Amino acid sequence: MLPEETIEVARDSSERGELVLRRRPDGTLELRANGVFVMDTVETSTERALAARALQLHDRPTTVLVGGLGLGYTLAAVLEDDRVERVTVVEIEPALVGWMRDGTVPGGALLADRRVTATVGDVASVLRDGPGSAHDLVLLDVDNGPGYLVHDANADLYEAPALEDARRATRPGGTVVVWSAAEAPELERTMARVFGRRRTEAVAYDVDLQGRAETYWLYVGHV
Template sequence: MEYVEIARAESERGELVLRERREEGAPAVLELRANGVFVMDTLETSTEQALATAALALVEDPQAVVVGGLGLGFTMHEVLADSRVARCAVVEIEDALVGWLRDGTVPHGPALLADERVAVVVADIAVAMAEARPASYDLVLLDVDNGPGYLVHDTNARLYQNDFLQTVRAVLRPGGAIVVWSAAEAPELGQALLQVFGAAEALPHEVRLQDRDEHYWLYVARVPSAT
């Protein structure tokens, strides 16, 4: 196995690295790491697709969607594959990562970001949600970490707590939903969603990741439909 660094950036949150994983006889794989921690790659994308698919299935008419966390673009890609989606706001705190998708450092990036339904916001998702108009979105997909137990940055802990979830609820329209990705069971997150939304679900999702069977979770809560 050979690793070749493609791009590197430093910010107040630390180091972001895009590298290529090469193995003889196999296609090269792009891998994103933050402060040395694996975030995602282009080999196993079913988790990102599952997040979007599960969220889109929850809402009858998901015209306006927020994706918290750009990553390598696969959650956004799955959202845009749904013709019901008229507007997709992607909130990403790392400006360098947005640049890598825009300029083709991530090869599939330019085509994704060229979709006229996409608006990329370089911001903290907590700030972006606080500044959003009330009842302006049908879905919020949160994929900035591997869940509350595997934070990319310690400050992200607040994203799984009541205050932020209350902010998200205010942004959602009646019948809207939030879906949060987690690499492990997160009962405290489930409890926080229950307190804020009145009901919550933890949906298990199994995936084969680099020759290992992994068990992930989607935490879901909905705003009641208008009566």
């Protein structure tokens, strides 16, 4: 039973299950998938760090693909960089795109930005079927990492075939960055096989989650 002050803002169902958006008493929005916490609007530094760190690694990141819209914080950070000319954001849940467009989730201006193309679909399929060498940066933030999956099907995104597709979709000199909520040595080893050991790095990022210290990780492959 939810506390009286917690309000369910929106709910949607798909073949992946149930997506629920809630507002806490302090006004924070919280997103849950099949009852599992996904993200909220309190701690957004990791989503922004994913973009900021990746953008720092490229002299001219004109074209960026973001895997996962979520609540829009990674996309917002990408758009703050004046060097970025085009962004494709791929979100598998049509409800998230719809909620942002109609104002249920703040951020409609992000999707209205002339540089942004929002695609509803599986980012793994988009990377596999799309043109090669199309992006300077590919940022993958579709789950909590290989060890904390919201949807079991997302496990494939952390395997070599999908990472190979991400590498092929990235221009020479570009970067693929994968976010994880915990250290993922197997992901690092897989990326080292795909990108080369010397072209792969694991970047630890310390965050304060409402007084609780946590470490998140960015896994980087240089093309």
